[in-house]
Amino acid sequence: MEIIVAKKILNANDQIAQANRARFDASRVLAVNLLGSPGAGKTTLLEAVLPGLAKTRKIAVVEGDLATSRDAERIEAIGVPSMQINTAGGCHLDANMVSRAIGTFELDSLDLVVIENVGNLVCTAGFDLGEHLRVVVLSVTEGDDKIEKYPPMFQKADALVLSKMDLLPHTNFQVERMRENLQRLSSQARLFPLSVQTGDGIDAFVDWLESAMRRDRRDR
């Protein structure tokens, strides 16, 4: 009985997700679902990446959190419009929440919408929001065993940002071990080791996002 209900919810979510994607496509907007554990550095990554991108691209951000509008305020502070969703205890965003949030944007005027999901390495993996790309942020301080222990999240990633690389010398994180685990999972994820503190690796990730936006416009 519970399984039937769960399936019904998932299907409803997938239908709304497809409608979201159609709206993004009609407006030629690239939509990115940004995922990872609490404190992996998702908002900090946006603070590092968006100001440069915003010079030539129109961007908006949807922020998902259980409580507070702290992350949306951080994004507004760098001059990028954002919309905070509070899930009131919910462990992930769903397509319906995102549908309501993007209804407040002028999608036709945008190039990129980033949806920063609730910090959660499990539940968020199961819900399509209508995005084109999934970017997972994993910090080196979380340990190099996370791909084996939380496979669904990494299985579906298009990019894996390995954050806080400046802290690597203080950890026992082995980048090669993580890379092998990613390959073993048959994940297609592009790997971007970077540090917001030093700036190392940021350009490669920005280039990849730029290229995805160009590809996105060409395809439609």
Added chain:
Amino acid sequence: MEIIVAKKILNANDQIAQANRARFDASRVLAVNLLGSPGAGKTTLLEAVLPGLAKTRKIAVVEGDLATSRDAERIEAIGVPSMQINTAGGCHLDANMVSRAIGTFELDSLDLVVIENVGNLVCTAGFDLGEHLRVVVLSVTEGDDKIEKYPPMFQKADALVLSKMDLLPHTNFQVERMRENLQRLSSQARLFPLSVQTGDGIDAFVDWLESAMRRDRRDR
């Protein structure tokens, strides 16, 4: 409709949790639910704390993960019996899983059972497993805004272990800000800043666990 089903599941969980607690009580075992984000340092904390405790106390560990038996192997490697639960994608342990796991232990011969939950700062907060104490591990690398952003987890904590304190100088984590947020939440959690790398703060946490075991035996 979905809400009714969710309530039914919670009630069933609570009933089994109460039965688990009664089994722990009858065997005079202290049961601890160990929670936190992926990579907060839960297993590493156990590796640091259990060998000393195991000299005078009989301990067993239940490990919860989506996949792998890696954590249970790490616990067995320090000479403490452990039982791995794989949730097959599930984002938290529930009381029924724990009931089956503790059925494999000789509870009467034990003093302490630690249940290390799935790494998740959201879902695990909502499920009573039959524990006496909840210990939440938060690493300083996760950021000092986590209490405001994930309140249910911290609201119900009996102890908050602030881990990876050796990395504090490399972060912008403000311990005082976090402490104020904890007080604002009216959480009764005892705070244990510590570092497994340097050993600082470990003793205070071990003393608290020892004292909880003594209190636990006195009460019954």
